[in-house]
Amino acid sequence: MRRTNRLADHEPVRSTDWFLPLSAPDRATAHVFALPQAGGGATTFSPLADELGPEITVWALNLPGRQARFDEPPCTELDPLLDQVAGAVPEHAPAVLFGYCSGALLAYLLAERLRSRGRRLPSGLVVCSYPAPDRAEPPHTVHTLADDEFWAEILSYGGVPEGVAAQPDFREIFEPALRADYELLADYRYRDAAPLPLPITAVSGADDPVLRPEDVDRWRAHTDRDFRSVTVSGDHWLLETSRRAVADALRNELDRSRSALR
Amino acid sequence: MTGKPGPGMAGIHTHFDRRRSLDVDTNFFEAGFTSALLAEVVTDLNAAGFTASLVDLYRYPTVRELAVALGLEQRRTPVVPPWRRGPAIAPPRAGSAAPGEAG
Numbered sequence: 001m002r003r004t005n006r007l008a009d010h011e012p013v014r015s016t017d018w019f020l021p022l023s024a025p026d027r028a029t030a031h032v033f034a035l036p037q038a039g040g041g042a043t044t045f046s047p048l049a050d051e052l053g054p055e056i057t058v059w060a061l062n063l064p065g066r067q068a069r070f071d072e073p074p075c076t077e078l079d080p081l082l083d084q085v086a087g088a089v090p091e092h093a094p095a096v097l098f099g100y101c102s103g104a105l106l107a108y109l110l111a112e113r114l115r116s117r118g119r120r121l122p123s124g125l126v127v128c129s130y131p132a133p134d135r136a137e138p139p140h141t142v143h144t145l146a147d148d149e150f151w152a153e154i155l156s157y158g159g160v161p162e163g164v165a166a167q168p169d170f171r172e173i174f175e176p177a178l179r180a181d182y183e184l185l186a187d188y189r190y191r192d193a194a195p196l197p198l199p200i201t202a203v204s205g206a207d208d209p210v211l212r213p214e215d216v217d218r219w220r221a222h223t224d225r226d227f228r229s230v231t232v233s234g235d236h237w238l239l240e241t242s243r244r245a246v247a248d249a250l251r252n253e254l255d256r257s258r259s260a261l262r
Numbered sequence: 263m264t265g266k267p268g269p270g271m272a273g274i275h276t277h278f279d280r281r282r283s284l285d286v287d288t289n290f291f292e293a294g295f296t297s298a299l300l301a302e303v304v305t306d307l308n309a310a311g312f313t314a315s316l317v318d319l320y321r322y323p324t325v326r327e328l329a330v331a332l333g334l335e336q337r338r339t340p341v342v343p344p345w346r347r348g349p350a351i352a353p354p355r356a357g358s359a360a361p362g363e364a365g
Contacts, residue, residue, distance in 0.1 A: 015289045015323075022294055046282075046294035068291040070320045161298035163305075167316040173297075 015068035018088035019059040022049035028057035030254045031092040033122060035110070036060070037101035037159065038185075039178035041067035044100065048239055051247040056254065059090050061103070066177040074180030078109070081184065086113040096124040096253045100239060102138060102185060104130035108222065111196050121198050123257030125223075126250055128203040129236050131215030132222060138185035147171075154178060159237045199226040199256060203249045205234040205242065226256070270334025275325045277306045286325040 013021060019033065020042045032052070036044040042060035049058040065074025075081040089110070099107025104127035114121055130136065142153055151171060154160070164170050202219040204211055213231075220227040230249050234242035275286055281303065284293035290300060300319050307314045312332060322328040329335035 013292060015292060020292055041291060041297070043291050043294050043296045046296055049294065062291075067320070068289050068323065070323070161296075161301070163301040164297045164316075167301050167304065169315050169317040170297075173317050173320055 016062075016072070018062055018085055019090055020062045020068065022046050022058045022060055023054055023056075025057045025059075025092065027054045028092075030056045030258070031090065031095035032056060032058045032098050032250055032254075033089060033095055034058050034060045034098045035100065035103035035106045036063075037103055038181035039066070039154075039174055040100070040103065040181075041177070043067060044239065048243055048247060051243050052250065056250070057092070059092075061085065061106075063177070063181075065180055066174075070173075074177050076180045076183040078184050078188070082106075082109055082113045085110055086117060086119065089114065089119070091120075093120070093123070094254060094257050095122045096126055096250060096257065097122040098126045098128070098250060099130065100128045101130055101236070102181070104128060105133055105136050105138070105185065105188070108133045108196075111198065112193055115196065121196070123260070124199045124201065124253040125196065126201045126203065126253050127219060128238055128246060128249075129205060129208060129211060131211065132202075132218035132220075134190040134221070135212075135215040135218050136188065136190070138188050139182060140186050143179045143182035143186060147175075150175070150179070158235075159240075161240075195222050195224040197224060199223060199228075199253065201228045201230060201249055201253050203230045203232060203238065203246055205236055205238050206231050207234065208236045210236065270332070271325060271329040273310070274307060274312060274329060274332070274334065277303050277310070278325060284325070286329075288324060290319060290323045 022042070022045060025031070034045045034048075036042070042062040045058050045060045049060075052058060062068055063074065064072035097107045097111055099105065107125060107127060111121060111125055142150065145153060155165070160170075200219050200223040202216045204213070204216045217229055219229070230245075232238060232242045232245035234245070238246050271286060278284060278290065278293075278295070281299055282293050282295060284290070295303075297316075301316055304314060304316050304319065314328065314332060318328065318331060322331040326335060330337050
Protein backbone atom coordinates (compact mmCIF):
# COMPACT_ATOMS: atom_id res chain seq x y z
CA MET A 1 0.00 0.00 0.00
CA ARG A 2 1.94 3.02 -1.20
CA ARG A 3 0.62 6.44 -0.65
CA THR A 4 2.22 9.79 -1.04
CA ASN A 5 1.88 12.88 1.01
CA ARG A 6 3.64 15.88 -0.42
CA LEU A 7 5.18 18.12 2.21
CA ALA A 8 5.64 21.49 0.53
CA ASP A 9 8.33 21.33 -2.17
CA HIS A 10 10.16 18.35 -0.78
CA GLU A 11 10.33 14.89 -2.20
CA PRO A 12 7.04 13.10 -1.65
CA VAL A 13 6.99 11.10 1.54
CA ARG A 14 5.83 7.52 1.31
CA SER A 15 4.22 5.75 4.22
CA THR A 16 6.80 2.97 3.72
CA ASP A 17 9.83 5.26 4.10
CA TRP A 18 12.28 4.38 6.92
CA PHE A 19 12.16 7.90 8.29
CA LEU A 20 8.99 10.00 8.41
CA PRO A 21 9.28 13.78 8.85
CA LEU A 22 6.89 14.96 11.55
CA SER A 23 6.85 18.55 10.29
CA ALA A 24 7.56 20.23 6.94
CA PRO A 25 11.34 19.83 6.39
CA ASP A 26 11.63 22.89 4.13
CA ARG A 27 10.77 25.15 7.07
CA ALA A 28 13.42 23.60 9.30
CA THR A 29 16.90 24.91 10.03
CA ALA A 30 17.91 21.78 11.96
CA HIS A 31 16.94 18.14 12.13
CA VAL A 32 16.60 15.29 14.62
CA PHE A 33 16.74 11.63 13.56
CA ALA A 34 14.74 9.84 16.23
CA LEU A 35 14.62 6.13 17.15
CA PRO A 36 11.78 4.92 19.39
CA GLN A 37 11.52 2.46 22.28
CA ALA A 38 10.72 -1.24 21.78
CA GLY A 39 7.40 -1.61 19.96
CA GLY A 40 7.28 2.12 19.27
CA GLY A 41 6.20 3.77 16.06
CA ALA A 42 7.26 6.99 14.39
CA THR A 43 4.57 9.09 16.03
CA THR A 44 5.99 8.31 19.46
CA PHE A 45 7.81 11.54 18.68
CA SER A 46 5.00 13.71 17.35
CA PRO A 47 4.30 15.47 20.70
CA LEU A 48 8.06 16.11 20.92
CA ALA A 49 8.09 17.40 17.34
CA ASP A 50 5.24 19.77 18.23
CA GLU A 51 7.24 20.94 21.23
CA LEU A 52 10.34 21.56 19.09
CA GLY A 53 8.36 23.70 16.64
CA PRO A 54 8.69 24.15 12.87
CA GLU A 55 12.39 25.16 12.92
CA ILE A 56 13.42 21.63 13.86
CA THR A 57 12.13 18.65 11.88
CA VAL A 58 12.02 15.31 13.64
CA TRP A 59 12.59 12.43 11.21
CA ALA A 60 11.17 9.46 13.08
CA LEU A 61 12.24 5.89 12.41
CA ASN A 62 9.32 4.12 10.76
CA LEU A 63 9.89 0.42 11.35
CA PRO A 64 7.81 -2.25 9.61
CA GLY A 65 5.06 -4.04 11.55
CA ARG A 66 3.53 -0.93 13.11
CA GLN A 67 1.69 2.28 12.33
CA ALA A 68 2.13 3.38 8.72
CA ARG A 69 3.86 0.03 7.97
CA PHE A 70 1.35 -2.07 9.91
CA ASP A 71 0.85 -4.50 7.03
CA GLU A 72 4.57 -5.36 6.69
CA PRO A 73 6.31 -8.08 8.71
CA PRO A 74 8.57 -6.63 11.44
CA CYS A 75 12.38 -7.09 11.46
CA THR A 76 13.88 -9.45 14.01
CA GLU A 77 17.55 -9.41 12.95
CA LEU A 78 19.70 -6.58 14.16
CA ASP A 79 22.51 -6.57 11.63
CA PRO A 80 20.47 -6.38 8.39
CA LEU A 81 18.18 -3.84 10.02
CA LEU A 82 21.10 -1.57 10.90
CA ASP A 83 22.31 -1.79 7.31
CA GLN A 84 18.92 -0.81 5.95
CA VAL A 85 18.43 2.03 8.39
CA ALA A 86 22.00 3.29 7.84
CA GLY A 87 21.25 3.42 4.13
CA ALA A 88 18.10 5.45 4.73
CA VAL A 89 19.29 8.11 7.18
CA PRO A 90 18.32 11.48 5.68
CA GLU A 91 21.13 13.66 4.36
CA HIS A 92 19.97 16.78 6.21
CA ALA A 93 22.33 18.83 8.38
CA PRO A 94 22.79 20.03 10.97
CA ALA A 95 21.19 17.05 12.66
CA VAL A 96 21.44 15.12 15.89
CA LEU A 97 20.64 11.48 16.42
CA PHE A 98 18.18 10.78 19.24
CA GLY A 99 17.39 7.45 20.84
CA TYR A 100 14.63 6.85 23.37
CA CYS A 101 14.85 3.88 25.76
CA SER A 102 16.14 0.89 23.73
CA GLY A 103 16.11 3.26 20.73
CA ALA A 104 19.19 4.76 22.44
CA LEU A 105 21.09 1.54 21.90
CA LEU A 106 19.89 1.39 18.29
CA ALA A 107 21.00 5.01 17.82
CA TYR A 108 24.48 4.20 19.13
CA LEU A 109 24.72 1.13 16.89
CA LEU A 110 23.47 3.18 13.94
CA ALA A 111 26.16 5.83 14.52
CA GLU A 112 28.73 3.05 14.72
CA ARG A 113 27.40 1.59 11.46
CA LEU A 114 27.47 4.97 9.71
CA ARG A 115 31.07 5.42 10.79
CA SER A 116 32.14 1.99 9.58
CA ARG A 117 30.49 2.69 6.23
CA GLY A 118 32.27 6.01 5.89
CA ARG A 119 29.02 7.94 5.96
CA ARG A 120 28.67 11.40 7.41
CA LEU A 121 27.82 11.26 11.10
CA PRO A 122 25.19 13.48 12.68
CA SER A 123 26.70 16.28 14.74
CA GLY A 124 25.62 14.84 18.07
CA LEU A 125 23.98 11.92 19.83
CA VAL A 126 21.29 12.40 22.47
CA VAL A 127 20.27 9.29 24.39
CA CYS A 128 17.37 9.09 26.77
CA SER A 129 16.51 6.65 29.59
CA TYR A 130 19.00 3.92 28.71
CA PRO A 131 22.36 2.58 29.94
CA ALA A 132 25.56 2.86 27.90
CA PRO A 133 26.02 0.20 25.20
CA ASP A 134 28.56 -1.80 27.24
CA ARG A 135 26.23 -1.81 30.26
CA ALA A 136 22.96 -2.51 28.44
CA GLU A 137 21.36 -5.88 29.13
CA PRO A 138 18.26 -6.20 26.95
CA PRO A 139 16.03 -9.07 28.15
CA HIS A 140 16.83 -12.38 26.46
CA THR A 141 13.51 -14.19 26.62
CA VAL A 142 10.63 -11.67 26.74
CA HIS A 143 9.83 -12.25 23.07
CA THR A 144 9.34 -15.98 23.71
CA LEU A 145 6.83 -15.67 26.57
CA ALA A 146 3.29 -16.96 26.12
CA ASP A 147 0.62 -14.30 25.57
CA ASP A 148 -0.50 -13.59 29.12
CA GLU A 149 3.00 -13.68 30.60
CA PHE A 150 4.26 -11.55 27.75
CA TRP A 151 1.66 -8.87 28.36
CA ALA A 152 2.09 -8.99 32.14
CA GLU A 153 5.79 -8.31 31.57
CA ILE A 154 5.22 -5.52 29.01
CA LEU A 155 2.58 -3.78 31.12
CA SER A 156 4.86 -3.96 34.17
CA TYR A 157 7.30 -1.68 32.32
CA GLY A 158 4.65 1.03 32.05
CA GLY A 159 4.54 3.32 29.05
CA VAL A 160 1.30 1.99 27.53
CA PRO A 161 -1.16 4.91 27.60
CA GLU A 162 -4.34 4.20 29.56
CA GLY A 163 -6.64 5.07 26.67
CA VAL A 164 -4.80 2.56 24.50
CA ALA A 165 -4.77 -0.23 27.07
CA ALA A 166 -8.54 0.28 27.41
CA GLN A 167 -9.09 -0.68 23.75
CA PRO A 168 -10.15 -4.33 23.42
CA ASP A 169 -7.88 -4.95 20.41
CA PHE A 170 -4.70 -3.23 21.56
CA ARG A 171 -2.78 -6.47 22.08
CA GLU A 172 -3.23 -7.64 18.52
CA ILE A 173 -2.11 -4.23 17.25
CA PHE A 174 1.09 -3.94 19.28
CA GLU A 175 2.18 -7.51 19.94
CA PRO A 176 3.98 -8.27 16.63
CA ALA A 177 6.14 -5.13 16.78
CA LEU A 178 6.89 -5.55 20.48
CA ARG A 179 7.90 -9.18 20.17
CA ALA A 180 10.04 -8.39 17.15
CA ASP A 181 11.84 -5.53 18.88
CA TYR A 182 12.64 -7.66 21.92
CA GLU A 183 13.86 -10.43 19.64
CA LEU A 184 15.99 -7.91 17.76
CA LEU A 185 18.04 -7.16 20.90
CA ALA A 186 17.70 -10.53 22.69
CA ASP A 187 21.18 -11.68 21.67
CA TYR A 188 22.83 -8.27 21.91
CA ARG A 189 26.43 -8.29 23.12
CA TYR A 190 28.56 -5.19 23.25
CA ARG A 191 31.37 -5.29 20.73
CA ASP A 192 34.36 -3.22 21.68
CA ALA A 193 34.56 -0.13 19.51
CA ALA A 194 36.52 3.10 19.49
CA PRO A 195 34.69 6.08 21.03
CA LEU A 196 32.47 7.92 18.56
CA PRO A 197 33.72 11.21 17.16
CA LEU A 198 30.59 13.10 18.17
CA PRO A 199 29.40 14.68 21.42
CA ILE A 200 26.93 12.68 23.52
CA THR A 201 24.23 13.97 25.84
CA ALA A 202 22.61 11.39 28.13
CA VAL A 203 19.21 12.38 29.50
CA SER A 204 17.74 10.48 32.43
CA GLY A 205 14.84 10.80 34.83
CA ALA A 206 15.64 11.39 38.51
CA ASP A 207 12.98 8.83 39.43
CA ASP A 208 13.72 6.18 36.82
CA PRO A 209 13.20 2.94 38.79
CA VAL A 210 15.55 0.78 36.70
CA LEU A 211 18.30 3.01 35.33
CA ARG A 212 21.49 3.22 37.40
CA PRO A 213 23.21 6.64 37.37
CA GLU A 214 26.62 5.01 36.85
CA ASP A 215 25.34 3.28 33.70
CA VAL A 216 24.12 6.62 32.37
CA ASP A 217 27.46 8.26 33.19
CA ARG A 218 29.18 5.40 31.38
CA TRP A 219 28.06 6.89 28.04
CA ARG A 220 31.05 9.17 28.64
CA ALA A 221 33.35 6.34 27.56
CA HIS A 222 31.73 6.18 24.12
CA THR A 223 32.67 9.60 22.84
CA ASP A 224 36.00 11.30 22.31
CA ARG A 225 34.18 14.66 22.25
CA ASP A 226 32.10 16.39 24.91
CA PHE A 227 29.86 14.41 27.20
CA ARG A 228 26.94 15.80 29.17
CA SER A 229 24.62 14.06 31.55
CA VAL A 230 21.29 15.80 32.09
CA THR A 231 19.07 14.59 34.92
CA VAL A 232 15.49 15.82 34.68
CA SER A 233 12.47 15.33 36.91
CA GLY A 234 10.41 12.35 35.86
CA ASP A 235 10.65 8.57 35.68
CA HIS A 236 11.57 6.42 32.70
CA TRP A 237 9.05 7.58 30.10
CA LEU A 238 10.34 11.12 29.80
CA LEU A 239 8.52 11.86 26.54
CA GLU A 240 5.32 11.57 28.59
CA THR A 241 6.40 13.36 31.75
CA SER A 242 9.27 15.70 30.83
CA ARG A 243 8.91 16.42 27.15
CA ARG A 244 10.02 20.03 27.46
CA ALA A 245 13.25 19.06 29.21
CA VAL A 246 14.02 16.47 26.51
CA ALA A 247 13.32 19.10 23.83
CA ASP A 248 15.71 21.48 25.61
CA ALA A 249 18.45 18.85 25.61
CA LEU A 250 17.98 18.39 21.85
CA ARG A 251 18.03 22.15 21.22
CA ASN A 252 21.19 22.51 23.31
CA GLU A 253 22.91 19.73 21.40
CA LEU A 254 21.93 21.35 18.08
CA ASP A 255 23.11 24.78 19.29
CA ARG A 256 26.40 23.27 20.36
CA SER A 257 26.93 21.71 16.94
CA ARG A 258 25.96 24.94 15.15
CA SER A 259 28.38 27.00 17.20
CA ALA A 260 31.10 24.43 16.51
CA LEU A 261 30.51 25.01 12.77
CA ARG A 262 31.00 28.78 13.07
CA MET B 263 -14.84 9.77 -9.76
CA THR B 264 -14.88 12.62 -7.36
CA GLY B 265 -12.33 13.69 -4.83
CA LYS B 266 -14.95 15.47 -2.79
CA PRO B 267 -15.75 13.88 0.51
CA GLY B 268 -19.27 12.58 0.84
CA PRO B 269 -21.31 13.43 3.92
CA GLY B 270 -20.39 10.21 5.70
CA MET B 271 -16.71 10.73 5.06
CA ALA B 272 -16.94 14.32 6.30
CA GLY B 273 -18.67 12.94 9.40
CA ILE B 274 -15.62 10.88 10.35
CA HIS B 275 -13.04 13.34 9.00
CA THR B 276 -13.97 15.94 11.58
CA HIS B 277 -13.08 13.64 14.50
CA PHE B 278 -9.53 13.37 13.16
CA ASP B 279 -9.07 16.85 11.74
CA ARG B 280 -9.93 18.69 14.94
CA ARG B 281 -7.08 16.88 16.70
CA ARG B 282 -4.46 17.12 13.97
CA SER B 283 -5.16 18.74 10.65
CA LEU B 284 -5.10 16.28 7.76
CA ASP B 285 -6.74 15.67 4.39
CA VAL B 286 -8.76 12.58 3.61
CA ASP B 287 -5.89 10.79 1.83
CA THR B 288 -3.16 11.46 4.39
CA ASN B 289 -1.99 8.49 6.42
CA PHE B 290 -2.92 9.04 10.08
CA PHE B 291 0.63 8.31 11.18
CA GLU B 292 2.21 10.67 8.70
CA ALA B 293 -0.13 13.29 10.13
CA GLY B 294 1.43 12.56 13.53
CA PHE B 295 -1.40 10.63 15.21
CA THR B 296 -0.18 8.61 18.19
CA SER B 297 -1.93 5.43 19.28
CA ALA B 298 -3.29 7.36 22.29
CA LEU B 299 -4.79 10.02 20.03
CA LEU B 300 -6.30 7.38 17.74
CA ALA B 301 -7.84 5.70 20.79
CA GLU B 302 -9.55 9.03 21.55
CA VAL B 303 -10.84 9.21 17.99
CA VAL B 304 -12.26 5.68 18.27
CA THR B 305 -14.15 6.69 21.40
CA ASP B 306 -15.59 9.71 19.57
CA LEU B 307 -16.47 7.71 16.45
CA ASN B 308 -18.28 5.13 18.54
CA ALA B 309 -20.16 7.85 20.42
CA ALA B 310 -21.19 9.30 17.05
CA GLY B 311 -22.60 5.92 16.02
CA PHE B 312 -19.78 4.60 13.82
CA THR B 313 -18.76 1.02 14.51
CA ALA B 314 -14.99 1.17 14.33
CA SER B 315 -12.30 -0.31 16.56
CA LEU B 316 -8.70 0.79 17.04
CA VAL B 317 -7.37 -1.92 14.75
CA ASP B 318 -9.63 -0.64 11.94
CA LEU B 319 -7.73 2.64 12.06
CA TYR B 320 -4.49 0.71 11.61
CA ARG B 321 -5.84 -1.37 8.74
CA TYR B 322 -7.50 1.56 6.98
CA PRO B 323 -5.13 4.39 7.87
CA THR B 324 -6.71 7.28 5.94
CA VAL B 325 -10.11 8.92 6.29
CA ARG B 326 -11.04 7.78 2.79
CA GLU B 327 -10.01 4.14 3.34
CA LEU B 328 -11.80 4.05 6.65
CA ALA B 329 -14.91 5.57 5.09
CA VAL B 330 -14.87 2.88 2.38
CA ALA B 331 -14.39 0.14 4.97
CA LEU B 332 -17.27 1.52 7.00
CA GLY B 333 -19.47 1.60 3.90
CA LEU B 334 -19.73 5.39 3.90
CA GLU B 335 -17.89 5.96 0.66
CA GLN B 336 -17.50 4.16 -2.65
CA ARG B 337 -14.06 2.84 -3.40
CA ARG B 338 -12.11 5.10 -5.73
CA THR B 339 -12.04 3.44 -9.12
CA PRO B 340 -9.01 3.93 -11.35
CA VAL B 341 -9.54 5.97 -14.51
CA VAL B 342 -9.70 3.57 -17.45
CA PRO B 343 -10.00 4.96 -20.98
CA PRO B 344 -13.27 3.95 -22.73
CA TRP B 345 -11.59 1.72 -25.31
CA ARG B 346 -10.06 -0.41 -22.57
CA ARG B 347 -13.26 -0.83 -20.62
CA GLY B 348 -14.87 -4.21 -20.70
CA PRO B 349 -18.58 -4.85 -20.31
CA ALA B 350 -20.14 -2.80 -17.57
CA ILE B 351 -19.63 -4.33 -14.15
CA ALA B 352 -21.20 -3.39 -10.91
CA PRO B 353 -19.03 -1.16 -8.75
CA PRO B 354 -17.78 -2.74 -5.54
CA ARG B 355 -20.61 -2.78 -3.09
CA ALA B 356 -20.14 -0.20 -0.39
CA GLY B 357 -19.46 -1.91 2.91
CA SER B 358 -18.15 -5.08 1.33
CA ALA B 359 -14.89 -4.63 3.21
CA ALA B 360 -16.37 -5.02 6.64
CA PRO B 361 -14.15 -3.65 9.40
CA GLY B 362 -12.96 -6.18 11.88
CA GLU B 363 -12.40 -8.92 9.34
CA ALA B 364 -8.87 -10.07 8.75
CA GLY B 365 -7.45 -7.82 6.09
